[in-house]
Amino acid sequence: MAKASTAKKYVFLFGNKKADGNGSMKALLGGKGANLAEMTRIGLPVPPGFTITTEVCTYYYANKRTYPKALQAQIEKGVANMEQILGKKLGDLQKPLLVAVRSGARDSMPGMMDTILNLGLNDQTVLALEKASGNPRFAWDCYRRFIQMYGDVVMGVQKRPGEEHEPFETVIENLKKDLFAGDAHVEDTKIGAEGLKELVVRFKQLVKERTGQAFPENPWDQLKGAIGAVFGSWMNDRAIVYRRKYNIPSEWGTAVNVQAMVFGNTGEKSGSGVAFTRDPASGEKIFYGEFLMNAQGEDVVAGVRTPLPVAKLKTTAPHAYAELEGIRKILEGHFKDMQDFEFTIEDGKVFMLQTRNGKRTGLAAVRIAVEMVKEKLIDWQTAVMRVPAEQLDQVLAPVFDRNAIKAAKFIAKGLPAGPGAACGKIYFNAERSVEAANAGEKVLLVRVETSPEDLRGMIAAEGILTARGGVSSHAALVARQMGKVCVCGASALQVDYTAKTLSVGGQIFNEGDYLSIDGTAGEVYAGQVKTAASEIVQVLVEKSLKAKESQTYQNYAQLMQWCDKATRLLVRTNADTPEQTANAIAFGASGIGLCRTEHMFFEGNRIDAMREMILAEKTDNRKRALAKLLPYQRADFAGMFMELKGLPATIRFLDPPLHEFLPHDHAAQNDLANKMNVSVDKISKRVHELHEFNPMLGHRGCRLGIVYPEISEMQARAVFEAAAEVQKKGIKVKPEIMIPLVGFKKELDLQVEIVQRVAQEVMKERKVKINYLVGTMIEVPRGALIADEIAQTAEFFSFGTNDLTQTTLGMSRDDSGSFLGAYQELEIIKKNPFATVDQTGVGKLMHMACELGRKTRPDIKLGICGEHGGDPDSVKFCHHIGLNYVSCSPFRVPIARLAAAQAALADAKIGKTAKKSKKR
Ligand code: ADP
Ligand code: MG
Ligand code: MG
Numbered sequence: 001m002a003k004a005s006t007a008k009k010y011v012f013l014f015g016n017k018k019a020d021g022n023g024s025m026k027a028l029l030g031g032k033g034a035n036l037a038e039m040t041r042i043g044l045p046v047p048p049g050f051t052i053t054t055e056v057c058t059y060y061y062a063n064k065r066t067y068p069k070a071l072q073a074q075i076e077k078g079v080a081n082m083e084q085i086l087g088k089k090l091g092d093l094q095k096p097l098l099v100a101v102r103s104g105a106r107d108s109m110p111g112m113m114d115t116i117l118n119l120g121l122n123d124q125t126v127l128a129l130e131k132a133s134g135n136p137r138f139a140w141d142c143y144r145r146f147i148q149m150y151g152d153v154v155m156g157v158q159k160r161p162g163e164e165h166e167p168f169e170t171v172i173e174n175l176k177k178d179l180f181a182g183d184a185h186v187e188d189t190k191i192g193a194e195g196l197k198e199l200v201v202r203f204k205q206l207v208k209e210r211t212g213q214a215f216p217e218n219p220w221d222q223l224k225g226a227i228g229a230v231f232g233s234w235m236n237d238r239a240i241v242y243r244r245k246y247n248i249p250s251e252w253g254t255a256v257n258v259q260a261m262v263f264g265n266t267g268e269k270s271g272s273g274v275a276f277t278r279d280p281a282s283g284e285k286i287f288y289g290e291f292l293m294n295a296q297g298e299d300v301v302a303g304v305r306t307p308l309p310v311a312k313l314k315t316t317a318p319h320a321y322a323e324l325e326g327i328r329k330i331l332e333g334h335f336k337d338m339q340d341f342e343f344t345i346e347d348g349k350v351f352m353l354q355t356r357n358g359k360r361t362g363l364a365a366v367r368i369a370v371e372m373v374k375e376k377l378i379d380w381q382t383a384v385m386r387v388p389a390e391q392l393d394q395v396l397a398p399v400f401d402r403n404a405i406k407a408a409k410f411i412a413k414g415l416p417a418g419p420g421a422a423c424g425k426i427y428f429n430a431e432r433s434v435e436a437a438n439a440g441e442k443v444l445l446v447r448v449e450t451s452p453e454d455l456r457g458m459i460a461a462e463g464i465l466t467a468r469g470g471v472s473s474h475a476a477l478v479a480r481q482m483g484k485v486c487v488c489g490a491s492a493l494q495v496d497y498t499a500k501t502l503s504v505g506g507q508i509f510n511e512g513d514y515l516s517i518d519g520t521a522g523e524v525y526a527g528q529v530k531t532a533a534s535e536i537v538q539v540l541v542e543k544s545l546k547a548k549e550s551q552t553y554q555n556y557a558q559l560m561q562w563c564d565k566a567t568r569l570l571v572r573t574n575a576d577t578p579e580q581t582a583n584a585i586a587f588g589a590s591g592i593g594l595c596r597t598e599h600m601f602f603e604g605n606r607i608d609a610m611r612e613m614i615l616a617e618k619t620d621n622r623k624r625a626l627a628k629l630l631p632y633q634r635a636d637f638a639g640m641f642m643e644l645k646g647l648p649a650t651i652r653f654l655d656p657p658l659h660e661f662l663p664h665d666h667a668a669q670n671d672l673a674n675k676m677n678v679s680v681d682k683i684s685k686r687v688h689e690l691h692e693f694n695p696m697l698g699h700r701g702c703r704l705g706i707v708y709p710e711i712s713e714m715q716a717r718a719v720f721e722a723a724a725e726v727q728k729k730g731i732k733v734k735p736e737i738m739i740p741l742v743g744f745k746k747e748l749d750l751q752v753e754i755v756q757r758v759a760q761e762v763m764k765e766r767k768v769k770i771n772y773l774v775g776t777m778i779e780v781p782r783g784a785l786i787a788d789e790i791a792q793t794a795e796f797f798s799f800g801t802n803d804l805t806q807t808t809l810g811m812s813r814d815d816s817g818s819f820l821g822a823y824q825e826l827e828i829i830k831k832n833p834f835a836t837v838d839q840t841g842v843g844k845l846m847h848m849a850c851e852l853g854r855k856t857r858p859d860i861k862l863g864i865c866g867e868h869g870g871d872p873d874s875v876k877f878c879h880h881i882g883l884n885y886v887s888c889s890p891f892r893v894p895i896a897r898l899a900a901a902q903a904a905l906a907d908a909k910i911g912k913t914a915k916k917s918k919k920r
Contacts, residue, residue: 010056011074014040015048015085015260023335028053030104030255035355042334044327044352048085049259050078051104052227057253060231075223075258082260091219095132096125098142098261101226103233105254108356109242112254113233114153116226117297118146118261122217126200138266140196145296147203147215150222154229157210167210171202189294223258230256247830262351264344265296269317272296272344275310277328280338280360283367287311287328296344323350331355336377337386338368362387362394363552370555380562381905387559389872389899393419395556396537396891397520398485401530408516408525412504414465414490416522418479421531422463423516426509428500430457437461444515446502448495450475452660455602458484463517465524467493469817477867482580482889485519493524540586560588560894563901566908569878570885571896572650574865576600578639584890588897591647591734592640593798593887594865597715598656600636601629607661611672614658615686619710626714633715637722637735646732650798650865650887652777653715653751655740657700659690696803696812701741701779705751716755720762723770736773736861738798743782745789752793773861778849779803787849791856798887799846801866801874805833808842834867837874847881863887872899879903 012020012029014037021029023038033051040046052075059068079097083089088097098120103112121129121143130139148168151157159166165173173184179195180186191199207215216222233239234254243250264272275289290307292299293316313321324343327350331339340358344351360368369383378386397420400408424442427433430453433445437460445461447454449468458464458478463485466475479486494503500511507526509515516529535552538545547553572593573584581592601610606629613625640649663669664687666680673680692698705712716737723733739751752774763770774793778784779800787797806813813834823829829838837843846864853860863885868874870888875896878886880903888896 008055008068008070009074010053010068010071011050011078012037012053013048013050013078013081014046015081017041017043021051026106027252028055028255030054030257031106031108031356032102032104032354033255033257036257036259036353038334039352039355042330044330045350046352047260047262048082049099049257050075050081052256052258054106054253054255057231057234057255058251061235061253065232075227078258079223086260088260090120090223091122091125093124093128096120096128096219098125098129099223100257100259100261101223101230102257102259103230103254104257105234105248106252107248109239109248109254112239113230114149115297116146116149116153116229118142119150119222119226120219121146122219125219133266135266136193137196138263140193140200141265142263142296144196144199144203147200147207150226151203151207151215153233154225155207155211155213155215157207167206168203171206172199175199175202227256227258230254244825244827259353262344262346262353263296264292264346265294266347268294269348270294270344270346271317272299272342273307273310273313274340274342275324275328276358277332277339277341278358278364278368280340280358280364283360283364283371285371287325291345293317317345317348319348320345320350327352332377336372336382338364362391365391366395366555366559367552370558381566381908384559384562384566384898384901385905387898389875389895389902392895392898393892394520395552396420396534396894398422398531398533398537400516400518401532404530405518405525408529409527410523411507411515411526412490412492412524414487414493414522414524415476416519417473417476417488418464418484418486419520420463420485420534421516421518421520421529422485423514423528423531424462425512426465426502426515427457427461427511428495428497428502430454430460432511433457434460444517446493446495446515447475448497449473450478452602452656455599458482463519464488465490465493465515465517467491467495473817474814479519482891485517487517487519487522487524490522490524541583556894560897563897564588566901566904567897568904569875569883569900571893571900572648572863572885572887573890573893574869574887575640575890577636578643580890581640581643584893585643585647587890587893589647589890589893590885591644592649592651593863593869593885594738595640595649595651596655597633597652598654598660600633601661606632608675610661612676613711614661614690615676615678615683622708623710626710630714630718633718634722634725637719638725641722641726641733641735642729642731644733646734648734648736650736650738650775650796650863651715651719652738652740652865653702653712654704655701657690657692657695657698658704659687659692659695662687662690696806702739702747702751703741705739705754706747709750709754712751712754713758716758717762720759720770720772721766723772724762724766724768727768727770728766734771734773736775736796738775738777738796740777740800741779741803742776742790742794743780745786745793748776748790748793775861777803777865778846779866780807781845784845784849787852788856791853791860794853794860795857796861796863797849797853798862799849799864799866799883801837801842801846801864801868802834804845804866805838805842808845809833809838831873836871837868837877839877843877843881850881850883870896872896872902875899876903876906879907 019037019040021037023034026034029051088095090097098118100117102115126139126143130136176184204215264270271291271293272295273291278285279288289310292307338358339355341355342353365387369386372378373380373383400421424444426444426446433443434456437443443461444463445457446465449466464475464479466488469488473488475488492504502509514528516525535550536556539547539553570590572591573589574594575581575584575592576596576599609625609628613622616622669683670680673683719735723735727733737755742748755774773795775796776794777800778797862883864878865887869886870892875886886896
C-alpha cells in the first residue's frame with residue numbers, strides 16, 4: 001500500500017495559464033482549488049500556486065495525523081514552480097516569495113481554518129520586502145498581519161474564557177493608546193511603519209507569553225505549520241457541527257491551497273474586494289459587490305472599515321474596473337452561471353483569487369435562470385434545473401419593505417413555518433381575532449399552540465405566531481395550506497391568556513398591540529413593518545397588478561411554462577373552499593387532490609347541525625340533523641365545481657373522530673345545551689363517551705361511515721346533487737369520491753355500495769349522467785399490503801402519507817417533537833419523515849401498493865395527498881414510483897410543479913446518457 005501511495009499525485013499545480021487540475025475536480029481539489037485551476041486554464045490572471053488534495057486529508061486522519069511519504073517532495077516541487085514563474089524564492093533575502101495558505105472544502109465551510117496571508121515573512125525577509133517595494137509601511141503591515149493570523153489559527157493565541165477581546169486586538173489598542181495620546185479608536189491605516197515595527201515586537205512577545213514558543217522564523221516550518229492547521233481544522237468542533245447539520249460526510253476532507261501572494265495593501269492604487277456577476281438579491285444583471293482600497297484580504301468582510309460599492313471603482317481605478325468588467329463577462333460565459341468572486345488589485349493590476357457559483361435569493365434565482373436563457377448562456381432545461389424548488393416559496397411570499405425591516409426592532413426568533421411577511425394587531429384567541437378582522441383590523445393570531453378550534457381565527461389572521469410547536473405542528477400545517485405567514489415555536493415568548501399579554505425579554509405587549517413576523521426567516525419584530533403581497537400573487541390572485549407590468553411575474557410565468565413542457569407528473573391541490581380552489585388553479589393546479597369535507601362543518605351554523613347529529617341517539621334524529629347539513633355541503637361542492645370548470649376533484653368523506661366537533665370546556669358546553677335545549681349533563685356525557693385514549697387510531701376515517709352509513713349517504717348525495725346542478729349549467733364535473741383509512745376490502749365495498757346507490761338515485765332524479773370515480777386513500781399499512789385486493793373495488797388510490805407515516809413508523813406526528821430532534825442529531829433519520837417521505841420505509845410500502853394496484857387494475861389512477869405532496873424531494877420520489885399526480889396546498893402548487901419538472905428532466909438526462917453509452 002505504501003508503494004502505491006508513493007506514485008500517487010497529491011499536489012496539483014496551477015499558474016502561467018497551465019493547470020494540472022480543472023473545474024470538474026471539486027471532490028479532489030475542493031471548490032476553491034478546482035476553480036483556481038479552471039480560471040488559470042482560461043487565461044484569467046490568477047497568482048500561481050498549488051493544491052494539496054483532499055485525499056491527503058483523508059490519509060492524515062486514517063494514519064494518526066501523518067502525511068503520505070511522497071507529499072513533501074511534491075510540495076517542494078510546487079513551491080519551486082511558483083518560484084520559477086515569479087522569479088522569487090521562499091525565504092530569499094532579496095526577492096522573498098510570500099504565499100497564502102487557504103483551506104478549501106468542496107463548498108466553503110464555516111468552522112474551517114481561516115486563510116493565512118503573507119506566509120514566508122520573518123525578521124530578514126521583511127527587510128527585503130521593504131526594500132523591493134520601497135514601501136516600509138506596507139512591508140511591516142504584511143508582517144504584523146502574518147504574525148497575527150498565524151499566531152491565532154496555527155499557534156492558538158485566542159481569547160481565553162473570561163476575556164472580552166482577542167489578545168492581538170488588545171495589543172493593537174494598547175499600541176494606539178501609546179501612539180495617539182490615549183486614543184484607541186484611530187484607524188489601523190494611521191499607524192506608520194515605525195508603529196507597525198513596534199507592533200511586530202509586541203505580537204511576538206504575546207505569542208511567546210501565551211505559547212511558551214518563539215514565533216517560527218523558517219518559512220518552510222511556517223508552511224508546514226499552516227498546512228497542518230488546515231487539515232487539523234477539519235475535525236474541530238465547529239466544523240463537525242456544521243457538517244452534521246448539512247449532511248456533509250467527514251470522509252470528504254478538505255484540500256489546502258498554497259498560492260503566491262498579491263498585495264492589495266501597497267497603497268491607494270491597490271485594493272481588494274468581493275463581487276457578484278449579478279445582483280444576488282434581485283438577480284438584476286449589474287456588477288455587484290464591494291471593495292476597499294489599500295486593504296488586504298479579510299478587511300472587506302471584517303467590517304473594520306466600510307467598503308465601497310464596486311461601481312465606485314469606475315472613478316477610483318478605471319483601468320482595473322474595465323478589466324474586472326471584462327472578467328465578469330468571461331466568468332459567466334465560461335461557468336454559465338452567476339459567479340461570486342474575490343479579487344485583489346495590486347498597483348492597478350487585477351488578480352483573481354476565487355470564484356464559485358453565487359448563492360442567491362429565490363427571486364434572483366428565477367430572474368437569473370430566465371434571463372440567462374434569453375442571453376443564450378443556458379438552455380431552458382438548465383434553467384428549470386437551476387432554481388431550487390423550495391426557493392419558489394420566497395418568490396410567492398409577501399415581503400417586508402427592505403428598508404423598513406432594517407429599522408425594525410427584533411424581539412424573538414422562531415421557526416420559519418409559513419414564508420412571507422405579516423404585520424397586525426395581536427390577538428390571543430380565535431374568537432377575538434375574527435371579531436377584530438371583521439371590524440377591519442389586520443390581525444396576528446398569537447397562541448401558545450394552535451388546534452382545530454383556532455381555525456377560524458387562523459383564517460381571519462394575516463399571520464400566525466406560536467410559542468410552541470415545530471414546522472410540522474398544526475399551526476405550520478394549516479398556515480402552509482392557506483399560504484399564511486407563520487412563525488412557530490418562538491420559545492422566548494411568554495403568552496398569558498388570562499392577562500392577555502405577551503412578554504419577551506422584559507417587554508410586554510398587550511392584546512391589540514402591533515407585531516410583525518417574518519415567516520421566511522422565522523423572526524418576530526415589534527411594531528408595524530410595512531408589507532406587500534408578492535407581485536405574482538398580485539397578478540394571479542389579487543388581480544391588482546397587470547402581468548405586463550411585472551417583470552417578476554413574467555419571469556415566473558416563463559419558468560412555469562417550461563416546467564409544463566417537461567413534466568409528466570401532474571399537480572393537484574388540497575382545497576376545501578371555492579376560494580382556495582381558485583387560487584390553486586391560478587397557480588396551475590390541475591384539479592383538487594384532496595377536499596377535506598370536515599373543514600366545511602366548522603363554519604357558522606353548520607357546526608350546530610353537526611353537533612346535533614353527533615348528539616343524536618337514534619338514527620332518525622341523526623338523519624334529521626344530517627338533512628340540515630346537506631344543503632351546506634351541496635353548496636360548497638357546487639362552488640368548487642364551478643371554479644374547477646371540468647377539472648377533477650377528489651372528495652374525501654368525513655375523517656376525524658367526532659369528539660373534535662364538540663366543545664370541551666364547561667362554559668361552551670353550557671352554551672350548546674341552551675342552544676339545543678338539552679341538559680348540559682347530556683352533552684358532557686356524550687363528550688365523555690366519545691373520548692378516546694388514542695384518537696389517531698380510534699373511531700375515525702371510514703369507520704365512521706361503517707357505523708353511521710347515513711353520514712356517507714348524506715355526503716354522497718351532496719356531491720352528486722351538486723354535480724348535477726353544475727353540469728346543468730353546461731360545466732363539466734368530475735368528482736372522485738375517496739373513502740379514508742381503508743385497511744380491509746370489505747370496508748371499502750360497504751362504502752362504495754352506498755355511493756353507487758346514491759349516484760344512481762340522483763342521476764335518475766335529476767335525469768343526468770355524471771362521470772365519477774370511487775377510490776380510497778392508502779394510509780394504513782394493511783391497505784398497502786392488500787392493495788391488489790382493494791384495487792378490485794377502488795378505481796384510484798391516493799396515498800395519505802401523513803397517516804401512512806404515523807402508522808408505519810408507529811409515531812404520532814403531534815408527539816414526535818420531543819424526540820425527533822435527537823433522532824436527527826444522531827442521524828437515525830436524515831429528514832423529518834412528516835415533511836419528506838421516508839423513502840426507504842413508507843416509500844417502500846407506497847411503491848409496493850402501486851405495483852399491486854396496477855396488477856389488478858392496470859389503469860388505476862395513483863396520487864398522493866399528504867403534506868408531502870408539496871415537498872420537492874417527495875415530489876421527485878412520487879415521479880419515480882410513477883404516480884399520476886401529487887396534491888398539495890394551493891401556495892405550494894408552483895413548487896411542486898417545478899419539482900415535478902425537475903424530476904422529469906433528470907430522467908430524460910439519464911435516458912440520454914444511457915443511450916449515448918450504448919452507442920459507444
Ligand atoms: P475564504 O474561504 O474564507 O473565502 P480565502 O482563502 O478565499 O478564504 O481567503 C480570504 C481572503 O484572503 C481572500 O478573499 C483574499 O482577499 C485573501 N487572499 C487569499 N489568497 C490570497 C492571495 N494569494 N493573495 C492575496 N490575498 C489573498
Ligand atoms: Mg474566499
Ligand atoms: Mg388520514
